[in-house]
Amino acid sequence: MTTDDPSFSPPSFVPFERLCLIGLGLIGSSLGHATRRAGAAREIIGVDRHQPNGQKALEIGFIDTLAPDLETAVTGADLVILATPVGAFDAIGKAIGPHLSPGAIVSDVGSVKGVALDVLTPHLPAHIHLLPAHPVAGTENSGPEAGFASLFDGRWSILTPPEGSDPDALSRLTAFWEQLGATVEIMTAAHHDLVLAITSHIPHLIAYNIVGTAADLETVTKSEVIKFSAGGFRDFTRIAASDPDMWRDIFLSNKDAVLEMLGRFSEDLSVLQRAIRDGDGATLHDLFSRTRAIRREIIEAGQDAAAADFGRRPPSRADDSKF
Numbered sequence: 001m002t003t004d005d006p007s008f009s010p011p012s013f014v015p016f017e018r019l020c021l022i023g024l025g026l027i028g029s030s031l032g033h034a035t036r037r038a039g040a041a042r043e044i045i046g047v048d049r050h051q052p053n054g055q056k057a058l059e060i061g062f063i064d065t066l067a068p069d070l071e072t073a074v075t076g077a078d079l080v081i082l083a084t085p086v087g088a089f090d091a092i093g094k095a096i097g098p099h100l101s102p103g104a105i106v107s108d109v110g111s112v113k114g115v116a117l118d119v120l121t122p123h124l125p126a127h128i129h130l131l132p133a134h135p136v137a138g139t140e141n142s143g144p145e146a147g148f149a150s151l152f153d154g155r156w157s158i159l160t161p162p163e164g165s166d167p168d169a170l171s172r173l174t175a176f177w178e179q180l181g182a183t184v185e186i187m188t189a190a191h192h193d194l195v196l197a198i199t200s201h202i203p204h205l206i207a208y209n210i211v212g213t214a215a216d217l218e219t220v221t222k223s224e225v226i227k228f229s230a231g232g233f234r235d236f237t238r239i240a241a242s243d244p245d246m247w248r249d250i251f252l253s254n255k256d257a258v259l260e261m262l263g264r265f266s267e268d269l270s271v272l273q274r275a276i277r278d279g280d281g282a283t284l285h286d287l288f289s290r291t292r293a294i295r296r297e298i299i300e301a302g303q304d305a306a307a308a309d310f311g312r313r314p315p316s317r318a319d320d321s322k323f
């Protein structure tokens with residue numbers, strides 16, 4: 001755990017009795033596999049709106065029981081994790097609120113954290129510990145068959161506890177993520193959403209846009225785009241293959257931070273546009289040299305930006321003063 005708050009006690013590992021996973025796709029299934037591997041919960045209950053995904057989860061075996069509905073799923077659970085697109089959180093919070101066990105921890109894995117606090121808080125009784133989380137680990141794939149136990153190994157899991165959160169509950173959730181292989185970082189939801197807007201959300205928007213632009217060109221055929229796609233474009237197509245529901249919800253719920261970062265991005269893009277128009281090679285070369293140095297720093301710190309290594313934490317803390 002990396003936190004400056006002196007009120008936290010070092011996490012000790014006590015497995016949860018009953019983990020409830022709401023949403024059994026890529027992240028829900030990875031949570032199930034990783035929890036089993038670590039022995040971090042004695043029992044795993046799953047529920048999914050899409051019946052075939054629930055059945056598949058049982059068949060693969062990363063849950064013990066498939067609940068017929070949300071109310072049954074959360075009954076008796078001491079840890080409930082929402083692993084659905086963030087747009088579903090409001091309705092789920094409303095449905096589970098009255099059925100949660102006293103003292104249960106409610107968490108999530110959503111890619112936007114302000115929304116988790118805003119929409120879940122009003123639905124939860126005072127005895128519930130709401131502790132939102134975001135594992136910075138994933139792939140472009142979806143569904144229960146896409147998950148795997150090592151997804152969180154060596155990755156960051158960012159926790160965004162609201163002010164006044166119970167230190168023991170926070171300590172237990174921290175220990176849980178550490179058992180799953182992640183390193184926990186604690187920050188405010190607002191700061192998380194700003195940082196992830198530039199490191200994850202805008203890159204996805206750029207990928208969706210560039211692949212869309214290429215697909216819509218009149219003078220270049222789609223088969224030419226496929227045939228001659230160079231490495232850079234292929235990387236964009238991987239990211240642009242990410243789940244449409246999930247990413248629609250991310251952009252709609254992190255609107256302010258994404259628009260703020262998009263404004264900066266557009267300004268910088270205009271500078272490049274002007275440099276190209278003016279034949280200003282020095283400006284282009286200066287930027288490309290600076291960005292090449294950043295890539296080298298990431299690699300030296302052990303954070304290879306290759307797809308499979310997205311979000312992997314460095315072996316020692318990287319100097320993040322430049323980011």
Ligand SMILES: NC(=O)C1=CN([C@@H]2O[C@H](COP(=O)(O)OP(=O)(O)OC[C@H]3O[C@@H](n4cnc5c(N)ncnc54)[C@H](O)[C@@H]3O)[C@@H](O)[C@H]2O)C=CC1
Binds near residue numbers: 144243246
């Ligand atoms: N895909 C990724 O790489 C990462 C995703 N996340 C976050 O994790 C969450 C889940 O994403 P994935 O697992 O990738 O999505 P996914 O599409 O693989 O799985 C989502 C599952 O939730 C189910 N679901 C949707 N609405 C539901 C509802 N109202 N009640 C019950 N089940 C419902 C779907 O049927 C599906 O099985 C999202 O909030 C996303 O922002 C976080 C880190 C990485």
Ligand SMILES: O=C(O)C(=O)Cc1ccc(O)cc1
Binds near residue numbers: 111135136137138311
């Ligand atoms: O596959 C990739 O490149 C990703 O970016 C995965 C990812 C998607 C969403 C997140 O909130 C965190 C990680």
